[in-house]
Amino acid sequence: xxxxxxxxxxxxxxxxxxxxxxxxxxxxxxxxxxxxxxxxxxxxxxxxxxxxxxxxxxxxxxxxxxxxxxxxxxxxxxxxxxxxxxxxxxxxxxxxxxxxxxxxxxxxxxxxxxxxxxxxxxxxxxxxxxxxxxxxxxxxxxxxxxxxxxxxxxxxxxxxxxxxxxxxxxxxxxxxxxxxxxxxxxxxxxxxxxxxxxxxxxxxxxxx
Amino acid sequence: xxxxxxxxxxxxxxxxxxxxxxxxxxxxxxxxxxxxxxxxxxxxxxxxxxxxxxxxxxxxxxxxxxxxxxxxxxxxxxxxxxxxxxxxxxxxxxxxxxxxxxxxxxxxxxxxxxxxxxxxxxxxxxxxxxxxxxxxxxxxxxxxxxxxxxxxxxxxxxxxxxxxxxxxxxxxxxxxxxxxxxxxxxxxxxxxxxxxxxxxxxxxxxxxxxxxxxxxxxxxxxxxxxxxxxxxxxxxxxxxxxxxxxxxxxxxxxxxxxxxxxxxxxxxxxxxxxxxxxxxxxxxxxxxxxxxxxxxxxxxxxxxxxxxxxxxxxxxxxxxxxxxxxxxxxxxxxxxxxxxxxxxxxxxxxxxxxxxxxxxxxxxxxxxxxxxxxxxxxxxxxxxxxxxxxxxxxxxxxxxxxxxxxxxxxxxxxxxxxxxxxxxxxxxxxxxxxxxxxxxxxxxxxxxxxxxxxxxxxxxxxxxxxxxxxxxxxxxxxxxxxxxxxxxxxxxxxxxxxxxxxxxxxxxxxxxxxxxxxxxxxxxxxxxxxxxxxxxxxxxxxxxxxxxxxxxxxxxxxxxxxx
Numbered sequence: 001x002x003x004x005x006x007x008x009x010x011x012x013x014x015x016x017x018x019x020x021x022x023x024x025x026x027x028x029x030x031x032x033x034x035x036x037x038x039x040x041x042x043x044x045x046x047x048x049x050x051x052x053x054x055x056x057x058x059x060x061x062x063x064x065x066x067x068x069x070x071x072x073x074x075x076x077x078x079x080x081x082x083x084x085x086x087x088x089x090x091x092x093x094x095x096x097x098x099x100x101x102x103x104x105x106x107x108x109x110x111x112x113x114x115x116x117x118x119x120x121x122x123x124x125x126x127x128x129x130x131x132x133x134x135x136x137x138x139x140x141x142x143x144x145x146x147x148x149x150x151x152x153x154x155x156x157x158x159x160x161x162x163x164x165x166x167x168x169x170x171x172x173x174x175x176x177x178x179x180x181x182x183x184x185x186x187x188x189x190x191x192x193x194x195x196x197x198x199x200x201x202x203x204x205x206x207x208x
Numbered sequence: 209x210x211x212x213x214x215x216x217x218x219x220x221x222x223x224x225x226x227x228x229x230x231x232x233x234x235x236x237x238x239x240x241x242x243x244x245x246x247x248x249x250x251x252x253x254x255x256x257x258x259x260x261x262x263x264x265x266x267x268x269x270x271x272x273x274x275x276x277x278x279x280x281x282x283x284x285x286x287x288x289x290x291x292x293x294x295x296x297x298x299x300x301x302x303x304x305x306x307x308x309x310x311x312x313x314x315x316x317x318x319x320x321x322x323x324x325x326x327x328x329x330x331x332x333x334x335x336x337x338x339x340x341x342x343x344x345x346x347x348x349x350x351x352x353x354x355x356x357x358x359x360x361x362x363x364x365x366x367x368x369x370x371x372x373x374x375x376x377x378x379x380x381x382x383x384x385x386x387x388x389x390x391x392x393x394x395x396x397x398x399x400x401x402x403x404x405x406x407x408x409x410x411x412x413x414x415x416x417x418x419x420x421x422x423x424x425x426x427x428x429x430x431x432x433x434x435x436x437x438x439x440x441x442x443x444x445x446x447x448x449x450x451x452x453x454x455x456x457x458x459x460x461x462x463x464x465x466x467x468x469x470x471x472x473x474x475x476x477x478x479x480x481x482x483x484x485x486x487x488x489x490x491x492x493x494x495x496x497x498x499x500x501x502x503x504x505x506x507x508x509x510x511x512x513x514x515x516x517x518x519x520x521x522x523x524x525x526x527x528x529x530x531x532x533x534x535x536x537x538x539x540x541x542x543x544x545x546x547x548x549x550x551x552x553x554x555x556x557x558x559x560x561x562x563x564x565x566x567x568x569x570x571x572x573x574x575x576x577x578x579x580x581x582x583x584x585x586x587x588x589x590x591x592x593x594x595x596x597x598x599x600x601x602x603x604x605x606x607x608x609x610x611x612x613x614x615x616x617x618x619x620x621x622x623x624x625x626x627x628x629x630x631x632x633x634x635x636x637x638x639x640x641x642x643x644x645x646x647x648x649x650x651x652x653x654x655x656x657x658x659x660x661x662x663x664x665x666x667x668x669x670x671x672x673x674x675x676x677x678x679x680x681x682x683x684x685x686x687x688x689x690x691x692x693x694x695x696x697x698x699x700x701x702x703x704x705x706x707x708x709x710x711x712x713x714x715x716x717x718x719x720x721x722x723x724x725x726x727x728x729x730x731x732x733x734x735x736x737x738x739x740x741x742x743x744x745x746x747x748x749x750x751x752x753x754x755x756x757x758x759x760x761x762x763x764x765x766x767x768x769x770x771x
Contacts, residue, residue: 020276098330
């Protein structure tokens with residue numbers, strides 16, 4: 001490499017054309033490699049090696065129709081089903097085409113208002129529960145598509161679901177236990193269940 | 209809750225520290241320009257085919273090449289967004305992106321900020337995502353790393369007029385470093401459930417009977433470079449909280465590690481190239497100390513929860529869950545928030561706008577420190593090395609000696625460049641915030657009332673000028689006012705820092721390297737690490753404490769005053 005002396009005031013040594021041409025060549029070449037070859041090659045590999053995951057971890061019913069994704073939450077309103085967390089997605093709750101959170105700040109009166117309404121609604125629907133309401137059932141998730149509720153939130157709803165389906169409570173609680181996902185490092189607060197999977201298990205129980 | 213957090217933090221730091229040495233060994237030959245033998249022939253042939261070479265450039269030529277390359281990239285990205293409606297790979301039939309938003313997004317991705325005023329799944333076609341946004345994810349990362357390489361060469365070379373060749377640097381960083389890492393990470397992410405397809409959005413009937421849509425797309429390939437290049441621009445609006453971007457606790461850990469992988473490895477590469485590995489470890493330790501303290505603080509504040517909600521009858525023992533997904537919880541969300549704002553990544557797996565007042569202050573402060581706690585790929589190291597020069601300068605003043613760092617005398621020209629580098633971003637942040645909170649179009653964007661609204665604006669300008677890209681996302685920033693203001697902050701926050709850093713590199717490269725004497729201050733020991741941390745904190749605190757007091761601190765006092 002050339003060892004020239006450094007002159008802070010020295011002018012540019014390159015003519016302008018000597019910059020534009022390599023810039024364009026390099027840019028177009030890298031767009032081709034990184035913008036087309038790379039994503040298409042990864043798509044090919046993913047479709048070959050991991051097609052189920054690459055296409056959305058879809059769940060299908062007995063007729064092969066898509067009923068959802070194991071990773072994406074859904075809204076449930078029936079009293080005989082477990083309810084998901086509140087969702088702040090645009091348009092409607094759990095809109096898989098427009099993810100997002102509420103972005104309400106901790107001191108925002110709109111947050112306390114909506115949480116108070118949700119607590120009142122949950123208390124009315126669960127007269128047998130006297131303790132505090134699980135926080136995840138009254139707060140919106142980040143994605144608006146959170147597939148999980150906490151284990152505590154599932155157990156909170158279990159008496160209502162059992163009553164509605166006319167099933168003994170321990171049977172419903174056993175379903176919850178079977179769906180339980182453990183948090184890393186034994187974090188009890190992160191023990192959770194996938195609501196869609198839990199409700200599917202509930203349907204199988206009701207059908208069988 | 210805190211126990212789980214500390215275990216996760218310990219695992220994270222262990223894996224990161226184990227990666228430092230191999231990453232440094234990978235990066236060092238790229239930085240010094242001495243590729244291993246078997247690569248040299250391939251490299252030379254490729255450069256020749258493209259009509260390029262790796263002849264050394266002076267800092268002015270290097271700067272010119274960098275600026276032209278980035279301006280061209282921004283123009284092409286703008287054009288692609290405006291024309292996407294007439295181009296292929298657009299199954300959702302999305303039209304042209306609005307001009308102001310397209311300008312903002314082009315600047316955002318070229319400057320490695322990846323601030324997103326738009327919602328991905330309803331705005332950008334697959335072609336724009338792949339050939340536009342993801343390409344700039346690679347190129348802005350390569351640009352940052354190239355500048356770090358130039359500065360490292362400045363310290364390593366003696367009486368030299370060249371700091372490397374920009375074209376060769378970008379090409380090598382993109383193809384020999386970022387591309388292979390991205391392929392591996394993308395496939396690991398797919399294994400966890402991240403999408404990778406070109407299908408149209410999928411309509412289906414949900415279990416409860418209503419119609420539903422699932423967004424699809426080539427997500428994993430973009431997600432991988434979004435993390436490795438500390439870009440942070442999500443494929444979807446909800447970014448890394450979207451289950452199709454970040455489905456499991458393992459994918460969350462992989463994404464966090466990917467963000468720090470190159471910034472941490474660069475510290476070691478720096479030590480190797482300047483011929484004293486302890487210098488690299490000293491920088492790594494200083495960054496790690498700041499990071500561990502900040503991450504723990506966020507987790508602790510988030511674990512305290514929101515007393516206003518507990519008072520209503522919600523279970524206060526679970527921490528603050530508004531804007532968090534259950535698979536990450538307090539631990540995984542807090543650690544991610546610390547990683548993404550310590551590095552100038554800006555991906556989020558939880559909504560920072562809904563963090564507790566002080567839990568949201570810490571990410572803001574991490575950005576305001578200048579993105580030097582690991583920081584962006586390349587930009588974190590060159591930012592921290594600028595602070596190291598400041599630290600030896602301050603120490604030199606105290607004992608009355610000419611300051612030197614790694615045998616390079618630090619002279620007035622160098623200190624001017626250091627001062628410029630350190631002062632540009634605070635000017636953009638504070639002036640921008642001040643303007644936005646006194647004019648109507650600035651105030652119109654606020655989503656939350658009171659002190660929190662001020663925090664939203666302060667966060668936005670801190671994020672833009674420091675090229676982070678995360679947001680207190682309640683702020684409606686897709687307006688002509690914010691698209692223009694934040695676009696300016698991002699552009700100058702990037703390039704008005706890079707130019708003086710390259711000037712510093714040129715000036716350093718031209719100097720002799722003095723051999724250390726008994727009187728030289730060692731720059732690898734605990735004293736220097738403390739001095740470096742002190743310089744970063746002192747500059748950050750003096751600049752931003754008044755503004756932070758008006759936002760998050762006031763909000764915290766208001767929330768807790770009644771309890």
